[in-house]
Amino acid sequence: MKHSITLNVNGEEWDVDVAPNDTLLEVLRERVGIKSPKVGCERGDCGACTVILDGKTVRSCLVLAVEADGSGVLTVEGLSKEGPNELQQAFIDRNSFQCGFCAPGVVLAVSELLATNTSPTEDEVKEAIAGNLCRCTGYTPIVEAVMDVVEKDRT
Amino acid sequence: MPIAHEFDYVKPGTIEEAIGILAEHGDGAQILAGGTDVVAQLRDDAITPEIVVDIKGIDGLGDIRLAGDRLFIGPLVTFTDVIESELIRESFPLFHEMAVKVASKGIRNRATVVGNICSAVPSCDAGPVLLVYDAQVLLLGPEGERTVPIDEWFVGPKKTDLRQCELVVGLEISSSARAFGGSYVKLGRYRGEDLAQASVAVLVSPDYEYRVAFGAVGPTPVRARELEAEIRNEEPSDEMLETARKAIPRETSPITDIRATAEYRAHMLEVMLERGIRAAVARLNGGGPEYGTRHI
Numbered sequence: 154m155k156h157s158i159t160l161n162v163n164g165e166e167w168d169v170d171v172a173p174n175d176t177l178l179e180v181l182r183e184r185v186g187i188k189s190p191k192v193g194c195e196r197g198d199c200g201a202c203t204v205i206l207d208g209k210t211v212r213s214c215l216v217l218a219v220e221a222d223g224s225g226v227l228t229v230e231g232l233s234k235e236g237p238n239e240l241q242q243a244f245i246d247r248n249s250f251q252c253g254f255c256a257p258g259v260v261l262a263v264s265e266l267l268a269t270n271t272s273p274t275e276d277e278v279k280e281a282i283a284g285n286l287c288r289c290t291g292y293t294p295i296v297e298a299v300m301d302v303v304e305k306d307r308t
Numbered sequence: 309m310p311i312a313h314e315f316d317y318v319k320p321g322t323i324e325e326a327i328g329i330l331a332e333h334g335d336g337a338q339i340l341a342g343g344t345d346v347v348a349q350l351r352d353d354a355i356t357p358e359i360v361v362d363i364k365g366i367d368g369l370g371d372i373r374l375a376g377d378r379l380f381i382g383p384l385v386t387f388t389d390v391i392e393s394e395l396i397r398e399s400f401p402l403f404h405e406m407a408v409k410v411a412s413k414g415i416r417n418r419a420t421v422v423g424n425i426c427s428a429v430p431s432c433d434a435g436p437v438l439l440v441y442d443a444q445v446l447l448l449g450p451e452g453e454r455t456v457p458i459d460e461w462f463v464g465p466k467k468t469d470l471r472q473c474e475l476v477v478g479l480e481i482s483s484s485a486r487a488f489g490g491s492y493v494k495l496g497r498y499r500g501e502d503l504a505q506a507s508v509a510v511l512v513s514p515d516y517e518y519r520v521a522f523g524a525v526g527p528t529p530v531r532a533r534e535l536e537a538e539i540r541n542e543e544p545s546d547e548m549l550e551t552a553r554k555a556i557p558r559e560t561s562p563i564t565d566i567r568a569t570a571e572y573r574a575h576m577l578e579v580m581l582e583r584g585i586r587a588a589v590a591r592l593n594g595g596g597p598e599y600g601t602r603h604i
């Protein structure tokens with residue numbers, strides 16, 4: 154049976170009919186057309202499908218779309234409506250990513266951290282992105298970029 | 309890969325309604341809270357329910373509160389909720405220490421403590437800690453309420469004492485544990501996502517009564533009662549720790565699997581137990597590392 158759900162995606166209201174076995178990841182990518190959440194492991198291990206659901210990062214491959222009825226979803230498309238934000242610019246400046254597959258998830262994981270903790274330690278940054286696997290960079294340039302933002306905001 | 313299995317979805321607004329749906333569908337119903345296990349299992353066809361019953365629409369199931377002399381934890385309480393709870397951090401800090409070591413933020417934001425013990429994998433993080441806290445599992449079914457001590461809850465790998473049509477409506481922990489020192493030592497391959505290769509929870513009372521439980525080294529998380537009896541009322545000393553280490557093989561049955569060999573697990577348990585006991589006692593006496601520390 155189809156369920157009619159409402160999602161607020163990056164500030165826009167969407168009404169979609171979903172089947173109970175459609176995941177939020179599929180609905181965002183295939184129906185809403187938001188392609189930044191990536192299809193990685195689809196079992197909660199890699200973090201590539203991360204989105205912010207009602208203020209908190211979740212793995213959208215492990216959320217049924219119907220569960221998200223009435224919720225707000227934020228993806229990197231929503232962060233950068235007017236061009237890259239400060240954090241994204243720092244990642245660009247440090248050339249933090251290579252293939253970029255992990256990038257949307259990492260950006261959102263760090264955004265969630267910075268929303269509640271404006272001066273995290275390097276360890277706290279690492280903990281925040283511990284669930285976002287990156288196969289290219291070794292994480293160093295990612296952490297450095299975040300610490301650039303933290304230090305800039307401190308001064 | 310989409311989820312191939314088709315099922316219905318309902319989101320009841322009350323516990324009674326939920327129990328009614330469970331009673332109607334029996335084995336065909338699957339309860340859904342955070343979904344981090346359930347959705348992964350649906351994708352694997354490891355479960356093939358007729359109907360998925362989302363309990364997130366029921367009020368009050370996300371509570372963390374003191375009820376008399378007991379801490380109540382509702383079935384919708386996530387590991388993030390535990391970490392953010394002042395009450396837990398102050399009065400049940402071992403619970404906090406466990407929660408910060410679960411998977412990663414994106415999982416902790418969604419995964420529930422109750423879901424963790426309902427999935428009941430041998431490596432579940434909540435298991436050993438609830439065992440040393442002597443938690444009670446509160447259940448409601450068509451026949452009424454039932455309370456199961458956590459010691460009797462785990463009956464096999466991924467098997468619990470949950471009966472058909474029952475819903476876990478909460479967990480209770482006695483606040484007598486408030487004055488105790490504790491530690492949770494988790495061994496994993498890497499930080500972030502990994503399940504425990506082995507885990508040890510220790511709780512020690514002011515008169516040195518120890519409670520010890522192990523995870524991922526047997527078919528279920530286990531309380532080590534013989535070991536506890538052998539070190540009762542003793543402060544940590546080389547001799548006491550030797551006695552404790554020697555008792556480990558009687559309490560555990562580690563196997564070799566994808567995450568570690570049996571030998572490695574057995575060896576590391578000795579190291580972990582010693583560190584766990586030392587940290588718990590140091591904390592009991594007002595010192596020791598801050599709760600949340602990785603002991604290994």
Ligand code: FES
Nearest residue numbers: 193194195200214
């Ligand atoms: S695709 Fe969701 S965690 Fe990997």
Ligand code: FES
Nearest residue numbers: 251253287288289
């Ligand atoms: S940049 Fe390729 S996975 Fe992170």
